[in-house]
Amino acid sequence: MSDLTNLPIAAMRDGLNRKDFSAKELAEAHIRAVEGARTLNAFTVETPERALAAADAADKDFAAGTAKPLSGIPLGIKDLFCTEGVETSASSNILKGFVPQYESTISARLFADGAGMLGKLNLDEFAMGSSTETSACGDTINPWRAADGRNLVPGGSSGGSSTAVAARLVAGATGTDTGGSIRQPAAFTGITGFKPTYGRCSRWGTVAFASSLDQAGPMARDVRDCAILLQSMAGFDAKDSTSLELPVPDFEAALTGDLLGKRVGIPREYAIDNIPADITALWEAGRAMLRDAGAEIVDISLPHTKYALPTYYIIAPAEASSNLARYDGVRYGQRETPDGGNLIDMYEATRSAGFGDEVKRRIMIGTYVLSAGYYDAYYLQAQKVRTLIKRDFEQAFRECDVILTPTAPSAAFPLAEKMDDPVSMYLNDVFCVPASLAGLPAMSVPVGLNADGLPLGLQLIGDALDEEGLFNAGYALERAAGFSAQPEKWW
Amino acid sequence: MSVDADTVRKIAHLARIKLPDERVEPMMNELNNILDWVEQLREVDTADVEPTTAVIANRLRWREDEVTDGNVQEKVLANAPKPLHGFFAVPKVIE
Numbered sequence: 296m297s298d299l300t301n302l303p304i305a306a307m308r309d310g311l312n313r314k315d316f317s318a319k320e321l322a323e324a325h326i327r328a329v330e331g332a333r334t335l336n337a338f339t340v341e342t343p344e345r346a347l348a349a350a351d352a353a354d355k356d357f358a359a360g361t362a363k364p365l366s367g368i369p370l371g372i373k374d375l376f377c378t379e380g381v382e383t384s385a386s387s388n389i390l391k392g393f394v395p396q397y398e399s400t401i402s403a404r405l406f407a408d409g410a411g412m413l414g415k416l417n418l419d420e421f422a423m424g425s426s427t428e429t430s431a432c433g434d435t436i437n438p439w440r441a442a443d444g445r446n447l448v449p450g451g452s453s454g455g456s457s458t459a460v461a462a463r464l465v466a467g468a469t470g471t472d473t474g475g476s477i478r479q480p481a482a483f484t485g486i487t488g489f490k491p492t493y494g495r496c497s498r499w500g501t502v503a504f505a506s507s508l509d510q511a512g513p514m515a516r517d518v519r520d521c522a523i524l525l526q527s528m529a530g531f532d533a534k535d536s537t538s539l540e541l542p543v544p545d546f547e548a549a550l551t552g553d554l555l556g557k558r559v560g561i562p563r564e565y566a567i568d569n570i571p572a573d574i575t576a577l578w579e580a581g582r583a584m585l586r587d588a589g590a591e592i593v594d595i596s597l598p599h600t601k602y603a604l605p606t607y608y609i610i611a612p613a614e615a616s617s618n619l620a621r622y623d624g625v626r627y628g629q630r631e632t633p634d635g636g637n638l639i640d641m642y643e644a645t646r647s648a649g650f651g652d653e654v655k656r657r658i659m660i661g662t663y664v665l666s667a668g669y670y671d672a673y674y675l676q677a678q679k680v681r682t683l684i685k686r687d688f689e690q691a692f693r694e695c696d697v698i699l700t701p702t703a704p705s706a707a708f709p710l711a712e713k714m715d716d717p718v719s720m721y722l723n724d725v726f727c728v729p730a731s732l733a734g735l736p737a738m739s740v741p742v743g744l745n746a747d748g749l750p751l752g753l754q755l756i757g758d759a760l761d762e763e764g765l766f767n768a769g770y771a772l773e774r775a776a777g778f779s780a781q782p783e784k785w786w
Numbered sequence: 787m788s789v790d791a792d793t794v795r796k797i798a799h800l801a802r803i804k805l806p807d808e809r810v811e812p813m814m815n816e817l818n819n820i821l822d823w824v825e826q827l828r829e830v831d832t833a834d835v836e837p838t839t840a841v842i843a844n845r846l847r848w849r850e851d852e853v854t855d856g857n858v859q860e861k862v863l864a865n866a867p868k869p870l871h872g873f874f875a876v877p878k879v880i881e
Contacts, residue, residue: 396861494842507841536846605824616801623802625874627865638879639802647804655803656816662801663789663817673824678837680830685838717816718823734841759842 299324300463304368304520307466311357311367318353318367322346322411325369328464329413334786337449337458339374339432340382341414349411356409365527366409371465373456374415374432375422376402376511377500381412385502386430387420389622389629389649399500400532401469401511408527413465416455420651421619422476422504425723427454428714429653437484437707438462438782442747447707450480450723456514457484461782467515467524471501473508474607475703475727478739481514482702482752485741485780487769488514489521492760493734494539496525497532505614506537508607508731518740518769522546525762541760549763550770555589557768560695564600565726567704573745574701581699581742581753584775585768593695597687602680603729608721609664609677610732616661619654622646656717685733688756697768698756700726702739706749730756740769742776750780788818 299321302310310316326343346369353367377383377395384390398406406412419429426448427435435454437447438461449458453470457480460468470477472490481488489512496511503509513524526546532538561582566575582592624630624645631644650658664673691698704725713720730737736759739752753772757765789797794814798805805813863869868876 393865396858396864492842494844507838533847533849537840537844539842539844540847599830602827602830605827608820609824609827620802624867625876626862628867630867632877636877638877641877642802643799643804646802650803656813656820658801658803659794659797659813659817660820663793663797663821666797666800672828675837676827676830676832677824678839679832679835680827681838682835683830683832685841718819732841 300328303516304466304523307368311353312362314357318350318357319347321367322350322369325413325465332462332464332786335436335438335458335462336433337416337435337455337462337464338371338414339384339386339417339455342381342412345381346411346413349406349409353409363409364523365405367411368409368466369411369413370405371413371416371456371459371468372402373418373453373469373471375418375471375502376469377502378402378412378415381415383415383502384432385421386418386432387649387651387654388431389646391629393627395500397500400497400534401501401528404530405469405527410527416459416468418455419452420654421502421615422452422471422473423615423653423657424451425475425479425720426713427451428710429651431651434710438786439484439707439749440782440785441709441749445709447749448483448710450483450707452476453480453514457481457486457488460484460486460514460516462786467513467520469511469528470514471509471511472731473505474611474731475724477512477514478727478737478754479703479723481739482741482750483707485750485778486514487517487521487738487740487773488512489525489738490736491525491529491762492539492736494537495529495762497535497538499532499534503618505611506618507614508611518766518773519547519550521738522550522766544763546762546766549767551767552771552774553589554585554768554771557590557697557764558593558695559585559590559768560593560595560691560698562595562597562600562691562698562700564597565700567725570701570704571745574704574751577743577751577753578699578701581772584772585699587775588771595691595694595698597691597729599680599683599687600729603684603732604721604725606677606680606684607728607732608660609673610681612657612661613665613674614661616658616665619658622649653717681732684729688733688735692758696758696764700754700756702726702752702754706745706747706751726754735759736762736765738765738769740772740776741778742772743778744780788821789814
């Protein structure tokens with residue numbers, strides 16, 4: 296791990312501006328780190344040539360004094376974002392070999408601001424999972440290891456992104472969050488992940504999972520780096536009908552660390568059974584940290600919290616079953632045609648061969664809850680409970696400015712531990728899903744280590760469109776926690 | 787509510803996923819586990835509650851009815867598994 300790959304983005308930006316090092320040197324250091332970390336399987340595709348081309352352009356811009364906000368910053372892009380000319384498979388066999396003819400809005404904005412791409416990052420198939428083990432591209436390994444040396448999952452679905460950032464392979468990465476897919480992997484790997492308000496980031500060109508929930512966001516070393524990346528990612532896009540036509544605030548300018556006069560809500564319903572004592576202790580320590588930064592701590596209630604996960608596991612599969620109907624073997628992706636088979640046989644064989652078990656399960660559940668006779672009992676009821684969950688937050692934000700909870704109910708767990716029990720895997724997102732259902736911005740900040748030396752994160756949830764307040768609370772928490780631990784390099 | 791084997795076969799067909807016979811029972815059990823778990827939503831009183839349609843208030847925009855894209859046949863077909871004479875080709879559908 297060279298010094299250059301260990302810098303946060305803000306310091307890379309300063310160093311490039313001062314010409315302490317060139318963008319080319321920065322890109323080359325990261326390319327070496329990527330090549331040396333293939334054991335971790337963070338990448339589905341490596342694109343060193345793209346990183347070097349962006350670095351050349353950046354060095355010219357620095358020489359000419361025309362540098363852009365992310366000139367020369369080498370990033371990883373979750374393989375859910377379509378990248379023109381670079382294979383985008385969503386870690387699914389059904390999209391193996393798919394080479395987009397267009398660029399997603401999010402990656403286009405980052406590249407337009409000067410960032411380079413080191414490659415595409417592994418994820419759970421179509422972002423459906425919490426451990427990156429449903430990927431058709433193999434498991435990604437968490438750079439943090441258990442005390443007994445066992446390999447751990449990096450969380451998911453953005454597990455390639457979390458691993459690449461934590462192992463210092465990329466300066467930052469894009470993630471997507473449908474029910475926790477940015478925040479939970481960030482917590483599992485000791486990094487920072489930020490999910491903005493639904494509609495802040497365009498969904499155009501991002502492979503769709505559950506469209507009313509999917510949001511892109513940054514994953515990086517620290518809060519400031521997330522603010523820098525989101526600045527480039529966020530903004531109105533006419534190509535996404537749910538994109539918000541609002542000015543993008545200056546997120547970095549919001550980072551003062553002063554919480555004087557702010558109220559931090561502690562939702563009593565998040566104190567659930569079977570949470571490890573060190574996570575409960577961390578949550579209490581987090582309260583003290585924010586109090587020290589000037590905030591007032593207030594108890595709040597979010598009464599429908601326990602219904603959030605089952606609500607999510609009706610709505611997300613329902614939307615997924617509709618979104619994934621497009622994989623039919625006709626226009627793109629893999630095709631299977633049984634001998635003498637007709638069109639329907641081709642559809643069924645293609646989808647049976649191309650989708651993995653978890654994706655099939657979710658399509659089946661989604662098809663069932665939307666089918667005649669069950670729609671009202673399942674889907675409509677879930678959408679009504681979603682209204683109640685959203686209402687809980689609206690009432691809570693009359694009493695507080697930001698909400699503090701744990702990010703996940705455990706630290707990173709060993710590979711294969713939860714793959715045989717879907718519902719126990721789903722429980723990973725118990726603290727993340729409510730904010731997703733309400734469309735609220737939320738982030739995970741690394742705050743401490745557990746008894747086994749593994750990172751733990753706390754989640755902050757902000758009111759709709761208050762990314763500035765949320766970023767600042769995260770910054771205050773980060774400063775107080777002073778988390779600087781890194782995984783020991785073993786790969 | 788729980789699903790039986792016939793319902794699982796019916797859903798699989800609706801979802802256009804071929805489910806081999808030996809997978810029907812395991813899939814039935816997996817689906818029933820999930821359905822049993824989401825069953826708890828029934829206890830929530832949702833009388834007079836409107837279903838969520840948009841989490842963040844937004845207004846669909848109008849735009850001019852004009853062509854903004856097109857003439858990209860090669861790009862459209864670039865990833866097709868079996869393009870033929872400038873079209874997507876599928877198995878014969880008319881006998």
